[in-house]
Amino acid sequence: MKILLTGVTGxxxxxxxIQLLEEGHHIVCSVRDKNRFGLNLFKEKLNQIEVIENDFLDESTLNNIPKDIDTAYYLIHSMSSSDGDFKEKEKTSADNxxxxxxxxxxxxVIFLTGIINEEKLSKHLESRKAVEAALASSIYGLTSLRAGIIVGSGSASFEIIRDLVEKLPVMITxxxxxxxxxxxxxxxxxxxLVGVLGKE
Structure with missing residues (x-):
């Protein structure tokens, strides 16, 4: 299967x-900067990887997306935006x-988002909900997976908890x-994410 993977440096x-390559798929890696990708880490799988540069906030950079892709993963977010207007950037990116x-x-299209189970949502979850709505299309099937805190070595959540435990043995919560x-x-x-692949 030919798969477009965004957010591949995240x-x-x-x-x-890594998992998609192990399963034998051809992956088109969409990145903003090819130099940050580290293609040399995948020497044994180079025949399965294609790297393209795109900035989904700039629709003029999107003409190089291959027409023959079967599935796409949307793993883009603008939470690191320094100007605080991440909600508008996320919506624009999803629309483009x-x-x-x-x-x-x-x-x-497979989208990983946050758990949305309350009427009053944080700005972050409101934005994620708007992105989900913006990704919906009558042309393709949209699969949305909703997750809470994702824990694993190297994740922001894991590192914050570890830092708190190591530096503050006692704290007022x-x-x-x-x-x-x-x-x-x-x-x-x-x-x-892999399990829903092909289940339109």
Whole structure:
């Protein structure tokens, strides 16, 4: 299967790429900067990898997306944006992605998002919900997987918890500590992301 993978330089994308390559898929890695990708790490799988440069905030950079892709993973987020306007950037990125993908043969788009189970959502979850709506299309099937805190060595959540435990053996906890969450291990997230592949 030919798969477009966005967010491939991120925590989840890197791990997903390894699994998809192991399963024999041809992966088109969409990155903003080819120099950050590290293609030399995949010497034995070079015949399965194609790297293209795209910035989904700039629709003029999206013309090089292959038309013959079967599935695409949307693992893009703008939470690291320094100007604070991540919600608008996330919506623009999702809109540009959908329009670009509608001009391909893609049958399924897979989106990893947050758990949305309350009427009053944080700005982050409101943005994720808007992205999910923006990705929906009548041209392809959209599979949305909703996860809480993703835990694994190297993840932001794991590193924050580890730092707190190592540096503060005793602490007065903030009120938000009473918020319930449903953590999931990174290996399980990868299992689900691969498990829904081809199930339009």
């Amino acid at each position: 925590y989840i994308g890197k791990r997903l790429l 992605f959908r329009v670009a993908l509608e001009n391909t043969n893609v049958k399924q 903030p009120k938000w500590l009473n918020t319930k969450c449903q953590p999931i291990a990174i290996r399980n997230v990868i299992q689900f």
